[in-house]
Amino acid sequence: DAKTTQPTSMDCAEGRAANLPCNHSTISGNEYVYWYRQIHSQGPQYIIHGLKNNETNEMASLIITEDRKSSTLILPHATLRDTAVYYCIVRFIEYGNKLVFGAGTILRVKS
Amino acid sequence: DTEVTQTPKHLVMGMTNKKSLKCEQHMGHRAMYWYKQKAKKPPELMFVYSYEKLSINESVPSRFSPECPNSSLLNLHLHALQPEDSALYLCASSLKRIFPGNEKLFFGSGTQLSVL
Numbered sequence: 001d002a003k004t005t006q007p008t009s010m011d012c013a014e015g016r017a018a019n020l021p022c023n024h025s026t027i028s029g030n031e032y033v034y035w036y037r038q039i040h041s042q043g044p045q046y047i048i049h050g051l052k053n054n055e056t057n058e059m060a061s062l063i064i065t066e067d068r069k070s071s072t073l074i075l076p077h078a079t080l081r082d083t084a085v086y087y088c089i090v091r092f093i094e095y096g097n098k099l100v101f102g103a104g105t106i107l108r109v110k111s
Numbered sequence: 112d113t114e115v116t117q118t119p120k121h122l123v124m125g126m127t128n129k130k131s132l133k134c135e136q137h138m139g140h141r142a143m144y145w146y147k148q149k150a151k152k153p154p155e156l157m158f159v160y161s162y163e164k165l166s167i168n169e170s171v172p173s174r175f176s177p178e179c180p181n182s183s184l185l186n187l188h189l190h191a192l193q194p195e196d197s198a199l200y201l202c203a204s205s206l207k208r209i210f211p212g213n214e215k216l217f218f219g220s221g222t223q224l225s226v227l
Contacts, residue, residue, distance in 0.1 A: 032213055046215045096167070101153035
């Protein structure tokens with residue numbers, strides 16, 4: 001029901017960039033893409049969100065394709081503390097703009 | 112203060128007990144949320160309060176009773192729970208913009224509930 005598709009898991013070497021893909025082919029013009037992460041036994045942590053343009057903040061960059069059907073979250077220099085489940089979420093208008101979590105991607109950063 | 116504080120962090124209760132979970136934020140947010148997360152699953156939305164009024168109930172059983180006494184506080188009252196209700200209960204808040212698609216939710220660290 002989340003209507004976003006992410007790989008189940010990914011590995012990344014410490015210090016390298018982690019690129020996490022997400023497909024959201026049914027997204028429409030006013031629907032935002034959000035990324036959250038959840039470290040074991042903690043609450044989800046907001047990372048970044050965007051509509052059409054690429055976004056960057058102190059944590060990550062969000063690259064959204066021109067057709068908006070997919071996006072990539074980039075952690076520029078992954079550390080062991082970035083090991084977490086990463087959720088790509090579209091706030092679909094048909095779902096009342098609710099923040100609905102899908103299965104997410106388990107990112108393992110390895111030394 | 113950019114925190115959502117949940118208490119208690121852990122709770123063990125019997126099926127006949129009555130207990131309450133508490134959530135507090137002082138960010139001036141006017142939307143507050145309860146999510147439930149079973150082990151190894153994503154969080155699932157339970158309730159949404161907007162300006163202290165219940166706006167969304169995701170068909171949650173009546174043994175879960177939410178309450179929003181003021182704009183900073185959110186409670187979840189628990190009664191006659193079942194063992195399958197054991198989960199991490201997460202509270203969140205957001206600013207409540209006119210267009211809700213463009214507002215981020217801030218989550219607390221959750222209450223780990225075990226029902227025996």
